[in-house]
Amino acid sequence: MPHAVEMTGISKYFPSSNVQANRGVNFRVQKAEIHALVGENGAGKTTLMNILYGLYEPDEGKILLDGQEVILRHPQDAIRCGVDMVHQHFKLVPSFSVAENILLGAEPGQAGFLRPAMENEVVRRLADSFGLPVDPQARVRDLPVGMQQRVEILKALQRDAQILLLDEPTAVLTPQETRELFDVIRNLAQRGRTIVFITHKLPEVMEIADQVTVMRRGEVVANNLVSETSIPELARQMVGREVLFRVVKKPAAPGSIVAAVKNLVVAGAGCYPAVKGVSFHVRAGEILGIAGVNGNGQEELVEAVTGMRPTEMGAVYLESHDITHLPVGERRAKGLAHIPEDRMSTGLNLKTTLDENIISTRYRLPEFSRRGFLLWANIRQFAEKIIKDLSVAAAHPGEGIDTLSGGNLQKIVIGRELSGDPRFIVADQPTRGLDVGSIEFVHKTLIEARDRGAAILLVSVELDEIRSLSDRILVMYRGRIAGELSANDATEESLGILMAGGKLAQVEKEA
Secondary structure, X not given: OOOOEEEEXXXXXXXXXXXEEEEEEEEEEOOOOEEEEEEOOOOOHHHXXXXXXXXXXXXXXXXXXXXXXXXXXXXHHHHHOOEEXXXXXXXXXXXXXXXXXXXXXXXXXXXXXXXXXXXXXXXXXXXXXXXXXXXXXXXXXXXXXXXXXXXXXXXXXXXXXXXXXXXXXXXXXXXXXXXXXXXXXXXXXXXXXXXXXXXXXXXXXXXXXXXXEEEEOOEEEEXXXXXXXXXXXXXXXXXXXXXXXXXXXXXXOOOOEXXXXXXXXXXXXXXXXXXXXXXXXXXXXXXXXXXXXXXXXXXXXXXXXXXXXXXXXXXXXXXOEEOOOXXXXXXXXXXXXXXXOOHHHHHOOOOOEHHHHHOOOOOOOOOOEEOOEEOHHHHHHHHHHHHHHHOOOOOOOOOEOOOXXXXXXXXXXXXXXXXXXXXXXXXXXXXXXXXXXXXXXXXXXXHHHHHOOOEEEEEXXXXXXXXXXOOEEEEEEOOEEEEEEEOOOOOHHHHHHHHOOOOHHHHHHHO
């Protein structure tokens, strides 16, 4: 029986960035299989899937679907051949309803007029048939991320996709949403759909996939049955060396209080409080972790501390200075650094060059500007130093960064933010969407900053990350601090109880 997908000898070169993204790639997927595609950031996974989806044309090689060679010059060609893709960053119209997004371009109507009632009924039947309930009339902008992803999947199924490409589908999902997505994927495979699952999260590969292909530096280096491999083996194949899965650190030696938040109240959507009277402090030489399910006030807290969102009540202090109402630039001048959750839109400007990005928060410093003029020779030296010290692959001073992988983009952000040894570092989801090698680098860099005496506020939904990096842990629930634990006392169970709104007394009772 022919493979559902067979790509042979696929090569793709991007001359603008001098990157050979794919080099003679052979990739095969059986029908009704859940096939994981893994590799470091920049290994060529997404490029290969973009070729299969018709976004790029390969320089060499051929594509066969169900044994028939096809030419895919545009996504519409792929969709006609039964291939569809759910991108990491969703392609939805926020102001449209669920039904309008799913049926965009294929709206049922009569005599040239749209009929919303008919659209809603079509979508309701589609959703029920696949066991993916949605509200057809809901506005996409009002939906949680997991439900938006469900809309993307239904949009592909409405177009009768037989081969579904999922690019980093769990990168922005909560653990509960991830479990629901896996149920959806298993159901689709049981009904004959073929799933290609691009991910960095190796435990997810072991849980959901039948087969796994590993890419490194644009080439396929391994193909394994999931039942015959392991997480350490996959990590070694991805990175080309053994990877440390535990954080190596010496005990913290906390010093004086560097940053403090007192009775902070911050408005969220609709002017309702998202942060409700939160207080804490962070000492020099320690990492304070904040755990919690997304949407419990962490985003608003980080934005208030870093100056991106106004506060309603309370105060923020840095080195005993009240910075509550200071603009972002002045907070930075006093020693604050910010590794934002969204490197693509908040951390970087992908339309400008590497040089411009690495001085975007530092261009007023005397080493980079004088009398209003930028000192480009110094900026170029700084860019070269970051590229060398952080091993930013495929990056070149003076060139654009829009083709760099997520891990390399994160290295640019970290290199910029940690230069100058800031006193207070706010790291918000610093490893989201990164591969195992990049995660290892980020963890090592944060520990080194802690050991140099920085105070670090770490916000993450990854409990393993919180537990392994933090010296103290706070849990946020519905805008408040639900409890505090030392890193030594924090278990997944105790953190889970606090994240669900339980009390520390319950943790002690059940211990």
